[in-house]
Amino acid sequence: MAVEARFRDDYADRPGHGNGEYRSGHYDRRVDVGDPVKLTVVGCSPAWPNPGGAQSGYLLEGSKRLLLDCGPGVLARLREEEGWPRVDAIAITHFHLDHWGDLVPWVWGSLYGLGHDLPRVELWLPPTGSHQLAAFGERLGWPDMFERVFDLRAYAEGTPFQAAGFEVVPLRLPHYTLETYGFRVTNGKKTVAYSGDSGPSERLAELARDADLFLCEATLITGEADGTPRGHLCLAEAQEAFDAAGARRLLITHRPRELPSENGFELAYDGMQVEV
Numbered sequence: 001m002a003v004e005a006r007f008r009d010d011y012a013d014r015p016g017h018g019n020g021e022y023r024s025g026h027y028d029r030r031v032d033v034g035d036p037v038k039l040t041v042v043g044c045s046p047a048w049p050n051p052g053g054a055q056s057g058y059l060l061e062g063s064k065r066l067l068l069d070c071g072p073g074v075l076a077r078l079r080e081e082e083g084w085p086r087v088d089a090i091a092i093t094h095f096h097l098d099h100w101g102d103l104v105p106w107v108w109g110s111l112y113g114l115g116h117d118l119p120r121v122e123l124w125l126p127p128t129g130s131h132q133l134a135a136f137g138e139r140l141g142w143p144d145m146f147e148r149v150f151d152l153r154a155y156a157e158g159t160p161f162q163a164a165g166f167e168v169v170p171l172r173l174p175h176y177t178l179e180t181y182g183f184r185v186t187n188g189k190k191t192v193a194y195s196g197d198s199g200p201s202e203r204l205a206e207l208a209r210d211a212d213l214f215l216c217e218a219t220l221i222t223g224e225a226d227g228t229p230r231g232h233l234c235l236a237e238a239q240e241a242f243d244a245a246g247a248r249r250l251l252i253t254h255r256p257r258e259l260p261s262e263n264g265f266e267l268a269y270d271g272m273q274v275e276v
């Protein structure tokens, strides 16, 4: 069942939806080629939440459902639509809390709550992810708490994996000193690129090359406001990556509400739905 846009609509007056063009390609047969793809922005707050907002969570629906990142607030939002979220797979870009934090309550609800009787969810992690989750588990419950609930899978840089009927290519991106990936997700006809968190990089253009939709962060007011090494983008840098990629539509996300937005940029908002 689709998640409808019932969340608080902070940017309801922003420009509407567009359509990419169809292209064909050869894909693994586990990829459900050609189904329509719907993106729901479950949460799009930056590292500190926007008022009433949830942090990173983007639901892609084709024949199945793939959740990209699962930050604080995402689980509650998904639960507004169904007792416990029915997703087939979750993929995590990196281990900053705003991108994975709600995996913790997801464990508790799967062990003791309404998630108990649902099928296990595939959880795709950066290469060292299962070790990181074991370390977090040791402090938060049990070392194997995440394994008890999720089917843990590790992806590898540049190596496509299949999840929830999509093919996903993880590409390493610069985000301060943390191992971080962006995702290029396709069903063979429609392609969505998601930057996760990234400083400026030519790899962003590779990630989003000819994509139908580039969901790109722009946390900063200016590039100079960033730390060293770089970890985020400003609007102009997101635009630069989009132009270099030749993608069809740029959707800005992970942006603090208090920053001014500039004309011409389409901003994601919690509950936004996009037919890709």
Ligand SMILES: [Zn+2]
Pocket: 046, 047, 056, 096, 098, 099, 197, 254
């Ligand atoms: Zn973030």
